[in-house]
Amino acid sequence: MNNMDWLYDERTQCWSLQTTMTIGEYVDLINDAHQTRGALSGQRDVLTTTTAKRIRARMVADIKLGAVLPPVVIGAVIEDDVFNTLPIDEADSVNEVLGDSDLSSLSIIDGMQRTAAMLEAQRDDPTVSNRRLRIEFWLATTVRAMIYRMLVLNTGQVPWTISRQLTVVFSPLLEEIQRNVPDLAKLSTPDDRGRRVGGGQYASDDIVELYIAFSLRKTAVDAKEAVSDEFSRLDFVDNLSDTEFQAQFYEALGLLARLDKSFSRYEPKESTRYTRGRDIFGGQPARIGFIVAIATAVLGRPGANRLAEQRGTRLTALKEAQNSLIEKLDGLNEADLAEFIRLDVLREVLDRRVGQVGRYERAVFAEAFKVLVEEKFALDSLEPCWRAN
Known part of the structure; x- marks a missing residue:
């Protein structure tokens, strides 16, 4: 029957x-x-x-x-x-x-x-x-x-966490990301961590954290803790209600991967902390900072969301600006690339003795990439970015 x-x-x-x-x-x-x-x-x-x-x-x-x-x-x-x-x-x-x-x-x-x-x-x-x-x-x-269906109609579970809900669709989310972000060179899983040896290579659980940070436009995202802020929960749901939101996150992730690959061309022999180009996006603080800077420019600040048409226009402009920068970087030799990314300045900024190192690094990179976005990627070097905090 x-x-x-x-x-x-x-x-x-x-x-x-x-x-x-x-x-x-x-x-x-x-x-x-x-x-x-x-x-x-x-x-x-x-x-x-x-x-x-x-x-x-x-x-x-x-x-x-x-x-x-x-x-x-x-x-x-x-x-x-x-x-x-x-x-x-x-x-x-x-x-x-x-x-x-x-x-x-x-x-x-x-x-x-x-x-x-x-x-x-x-x-x-x-x-x-x-x-x-x-x-x-x-x-x-x-x-x-x-995801929208789960968060809106299935949030009665306690404790309610965005990460916990996303974990349910973890596999199809990552599969969709891999299909839509061709610039991702490798996406490692908890069962197959591997070692990052070049630009565009990230861990899958870090990608989920970037997904949350992109929607909330916050650098202080702990994917393991409950999202107790009611406004953050509403922001996340509101963004998912926009049919273009998912594609915009994939575009932002593509921008990250492309810039990461360009920086990674600088490969000196020494391998201490922040001496190679790929070290910039080798950690989550820089990735979070970049994604939040892009999200804020495209989606608007939390509580002041832009219209769908405005989001599309801004994202297109950012892509064009970054493509111009990448063309410039790809034409530089290794010495000139080193002069552009100015890792010596970044090391000096990050080596300051502070409490809560992880939070400090996220703040440094958040301000740095905010400058890069506001300047429409048209800088002679990244020194103004590293010194912005």
Whole structure:
């Protein structure tokens, strides 16, 4: 019997599909989706407090006794050609709906604890696999729509953190970044850190922090802590409501990678701190400072957001200005490039004895790249940037 119930969300251009399947079918679907990330390890952690363990143990016992759980919510970013065929009213299974879509795009938006309980109950009692449960699938073509849907309609979880919500769509977000930012030379993951040996190479969790910093336009972003500032939360949601926001972040990331590659051409033999061109963007303080400077120029200061048309115009102007600078840098020999980036001045500024070194470095780079952006990248050297703080 066909049990597919379709609704179209016009606000985020997503399809909501509610259906039922057996616990065995659900577990197989999720395990297949996450086999490249160690089954469910890529999702939000299972709660480990004493209270949570007791509740989950009760849930496991209830599942064995035939309890019907609340619907689990699954998100999927699918290809345009698959999305354009929806809804498929005659489909008898989710596999028919997803077609040849990459299952690694599936994410558990709501139901991680229930999933853990189902897995435990299935291990204890194999007959649990035949029990049925309700599933709601949210199908979208962009990760922006999926993130917006989670942050606006699924923020009742406590504690609420932007990072925690982004972690749910971590894999499809990074896949979309790699497709849309060709200047990224390498994107390392927590399981494959690697070593940065050139410009345009970054860690995936650092990219997520840049994503948050770009939206909030703040250098003091701790992706591991809760975002308690209600205004920051609203800024993030407001930006995601703009269909161009995601593309603007990718453009900003591309600007960072291109400038990083140009600076990285300076490669002297000594390898102490901040002696090579790639050392500038080798740390998160400079990357955050650059991204925030671009975001502020394009999006506007927090609380004073610019119109979509203004954002597009400003971003285009910044790209043209930076391209002119990069053309100039690429025409310099190594000695002239060293004279332009003035790492000796940067080292002197950063070597000052201060408390809270990490916060000081972020402030230095934030002011530095603010100057670079305000001067439309038209500088004879970076010395005015390094001395701005």
